[in-house]
Amino acid sequence: MKAIDFKLGIAALCVSAGAAYWYYSPLIALHQMRAAAQDHNAESFNARVDYPRLRESVKSQLNAAMNEQVKPGNDGDDLGKAGAALGKMLGMAMADKMVDAMVNPEFVMGAMKRGSIAPRRQGAGADQGDGGKPDLKYTSERVGFDKYIMHLETDKPGERGMSLIMERHGFASWKLAEVRLPPRPAAPF
Structure with a gap:
């Protein structure tokens, strides 16, 4: 037993x-x-780290932020709307390339x-000691x-x-x- x-x-x-x-x-x-x-x-x-999923996550958040920030006005200006759409498209393409390069x-x-x-901005050798953080x-x-x-x-x-x-x-x-x-x-x- x-x-x-x-x-x-x-x-x-x-x-x-x-x-x-x-x-x-x-x-x-x-x-x-x-x-x-x-x-x-x-x-x-x-x-x-699952880098492909991480990149897609950051890209989708940046694209959502750009969509929120670059909204065409409602004043009926077709040229302004076209310019905003072109700017948003170029910005998203640049953001995608930037994320691919940065998420390493x-x-x-x-x-x-x-x-x-955000990168550290204190000085050239600030990252080496890391004792102050x-x-x-x-x-x-x-x-x-x-x-x-x-x-x-x-x-x-x-x-x-x-x-x-x-x-x-x-x-x-x-x-x-x-x-x-x-x-x-x-x-x-």
């Missing part, structure tokens, strides 16, 4: 450990990504370290079984920065599949 109880106890312990690992696996993956970014280990970092391992690793897609503050949420979202917080209270969306691949393997950019106020023209 004791042998059966012992085996059931071991089995319950293994199932509990597996469930805990599965539940915390997105946090483990994010920690591994951040450690790879800090160590400049592109190979380890790239294994956890170095850029994404840098954004992960900084917690922002405290740990990133974030809130997180799990959406279903296959999606985990980490919302980075900015220095301003109540304001949310970019969000990293991880998606599950396999039992407990997660990849960065999407980045949600923070909303920007409309620029005056």
Whole structure:
């Protein structure tokens, strides 16, 4: 009788450990990504990023922002509407090329370290020490079984920065599949 109880106890312990690992696996993956970014280990970092999906995510957000900003006026000026449409088309083509060039391992690793897609503007050697930047503050949420979202917080209270969306691949393997950019106020023209 004791042998059966012992085996059931071991089995319950293994199932509990597996469930805990599965539940915390997105946090483990994010920690591994951040450690790879800090160590400049592109190979380890790239294994956890779905670059084609990430590019499409950024492109769709930039296109939506451009559609919102470049709206033709309702004054009936056909030439103005045609110019706005041409400008929007050229802007979207340039944005697509820019995203293809920018969403690469170095850029994404840098954004992960900084917690922002904005490049650092302090000085030439500002990125090397990185000692002045405290740990990133974030809130997180799990959406279903296959999606985990980490919302980075900015220095301003109540304001949310970019969000990293991880998606599950396999039992407990997660990849960065999407980045949600923070909303920007409309620029005056």
